[in-house]
Amino acid sequence: MVDQSAVGHRFTPVTARVEPGRLRYFLNTLGEKNPVYRDEKAARAAGCAGLPVPPTYLFCLEMMDAENPFEMLTALNIDLGRVLHGEQSFVYRAPVVVGDTLTFEPRVVSVTDKKGGAMTLIVIECKVTNQNGVHVADTSRTVVVRNQVAS
Amino acid sequence: MSAGYKPAVGDRIVDKTFPPISRHTLALYCGASGDHNPIHVDIDFAKRSGFPDVFTHGMLVMGYLGQALTDAVPPTRLRAFSTRFVAITQLGARLTCEGTVTELFTEAGERRARLALTTKDERGEVKLEGGAVIAL
Numbered sequence: 001m002v003d004q005s006a007v008g009h010r011f012t013p014v015t016a017r018v019e020p021g022r023l024r025y026f027l028n029t030l031g032e033k034n035p036v037y038r039d040e041k042a043a044r045a046a047g048c049a050g051l052p053v054p055p056t057y058l059f060c061l062e063m064m065d066a067e068n069p070f071e072m073l074t075a076l077n078i079d080l081g082r083v084l085h086g087e088q089s090f091v092y093r094a095p096v097v098v099g100d101t102l103t104f105e106p107r108v109v110s111v112t113d114k115k116g117g118a119m120t121l122i123v124i125e126c127k128v129t130n131q132n133g134v135h136v137a138d139t140s141r142t143v144v145v146r147n148q149v150a151s
Numbered sequence: 152m153s154a155g156y157k158p159a160v161g162d163r164i165v166d167k168t169f170p171p172i173s174r175h176t177l178a179l180y181c182g183a184s185g186d187h188n189p190i191h192v193d194i195d196f197a198k199r200s201g202f203p204d205v206f207t208h209g210m211l212v213m214g215y216l217g218q219a220l221t222d223a224v225p226p227t228r229l230r231a232f233s234t235r236f237v238a239i240t241q242l243g244a245r246l247t248c249e250g251t252v253t254e255l256f257t258e259a260g261e262r263r264a265r266l267a268l269t270t271k272d273e274r275g276e277v278k279l280e281g282g283a284v285i286a287l
Contacts, residue, residue, distance in 0.1 A: 022183075029176065029183040030214050031169070034222060046225040055217035055232045059210055064185030080188055081200030085209035089233030140233075 001147055002076050002120050006108045011072060011124075014104040016065035018053060023098060026057060043097075050097030058090060058128060058137055062104040072106070072124065078145055086121060086142035094136040101131040109140075120145040157287070158252045158264055165250025165268065167219035171243045172207050180211045207240035212279055216270050219248035224285045230263065234270075234281030245273040250283065262287040 027037055032054065035042035043051050053061075063069040073080055096102065106126040113120050121142055128137040158164055174192075181192050186208055189196040197205045213234050220232065240246070247270070254265040263286055270279035 025179075026183040026214075029179040030211070030218055032218050034218070036221070036225060047227045048225075052226040054214065055221060055226065055229055056210055056214045060184040060186070062185075066185075069185060069187065081190060081196065083188075084239075085236050087233070087235045088210065088213060089231070091231045092229055095227060 001113075001117070002078065002111055002122060002145060004111055006076055006111050006122065009075065009108045011075070011106045012067060014062050014066045014106075016061040016102050016104065018061065018096065018098050018100045018102065020051070020098050022064065023051075023053065023057070026054070026060060030054075048097060049095060050099060053096050053098070055090060055092075056088075058096070058102070058104075058139055059088065059141070061102060062106070062126065062139075072108075072122075072143070076122070082146045082148075084144040084146065086144040087140075088142070089140045091138045092136070093138070094130070094134050096128075096130065096136050100136075102136065103129050104139075105129075118147055120147060158255070160252050160255060162252045163249060164223045164252060165219050165248060165266065167215075167222060168245065168247045169215050171245045172211075172240065174205070174242060176211070177205060177207060177242075180208055180214075184208065184210060184214075186210065204242060206242070207244065209236040209240075209279075212236075212240050212246060212270055213281075215246055216248045216268055216279055216281065220250060220266075220268070220283055223250070224283075228286045229283065230286055231284040232281070233283075234268070234279045237277050237280055240272065240278045244278070246270050246278065247273075253282075255287075258284075 036046045109125045110123040126139045130136050250266040250268045252264050253267045266283045268281040
C-alpha cells in the first residue's frame with residue numbers, strides 16, 4: 001500500500017509539443033466543431049494568439065509525451081487495474097497555443113487512506129511552463145487506489 | 152458569450168447533450184489522449200480487474216464538459232476548471248453537461264464569474280460535479 005513516504009516524490013519532467021495533427025485527432029474524437037480550435041481567423045477573433053487547446057488537453061499532452069505515462073504507478077508499485085480518477089483541476093495562467101513546447105513537473109503532494117484503508121487517495125500537482133519559461137498552468141489530479149482488502 | 156454580456160447569478164450559460172458513448176469512441180480516445188490504460192478498451196483486462204465491462208475515461212467525460220463550457224465561453228476567458236468524478240460512466244451513456252453562474256466577483260483586477268458544473272447521463276445520474284472560473 002502507498003504510504004506517506006511517497007509525499008514529495010517528484011516524477012521525471014515531461015516535455016511535450018502541442019502538435020496540430022495530434023490535436024486534430026483529439027478534436028475529432030470528441031466531435032469538437034467549435035471553429036476557435038480549428039480556424040486561425042476564428043481563434044484570433046476570440047483573442048487567441050494562435051490555435052488554442054481545449055481545457056483538458058494539458059492532461060493528455062503530459063501522458064502522450066511521457067517516457068513512461070504510468071511512471072507514478074510503477075514507482076509507487078500500484079496495479080493499473082486498481083486505479084480510478086477521483087478529481088481533476090486546472091488553473092490557467094497564460095495562453096497555450098499550437099506550436100508551444102510545454103514542460104510538466106509532477107509531484108506527489110498528499111497520500112490519504114480512506115474507508116479504513118480500503119482506498120488510498122494520492123494527490124499529484126503539476127506545474128506547466130512553456131518554451132519561454134512562462135508559467136502557463138497548474139494541474140492537480142487525485143488518483144484513487146482500490147486496495148486489496150484481506151477477507 | 153459575447154463581449155459586454157453580463158451574466159447574473161442563476162443564469163444557466165452551459166447546456167449541451169452529447170451522442171451515446173461507443174466502444175469506438177473509447178478506442179479513439181485511448182489514442183487521442185495518450186491514456187492507454189487497458190481498463191477502458193480491453194474487456195478481458197476490465198473483467199480481471201473486477202468490472203463487468205470497459206468504462207469511459209473520466210477525462211473523456213471532462214473533455215465533453217470542457218467542450219460544453221467553451222461553446223459558451225471563449226477558451227481565453229477560462230481561468231480555472233475542476234471536477235470530481237462522482238460515478239463511473241458506462242458505455243452507451245448519453246451525457247448532458249450543464250453550468251450555472253453561482254457568483255460574480257473581482258479577482259486579479261478583472262470581473263469574474265464562478266460556475267457550478269454537472270454532467271449527468273440520460274437517467275439523470277450525476278457523473279461529474281465541478282466548477283469553473285471565467286473572466287467576463
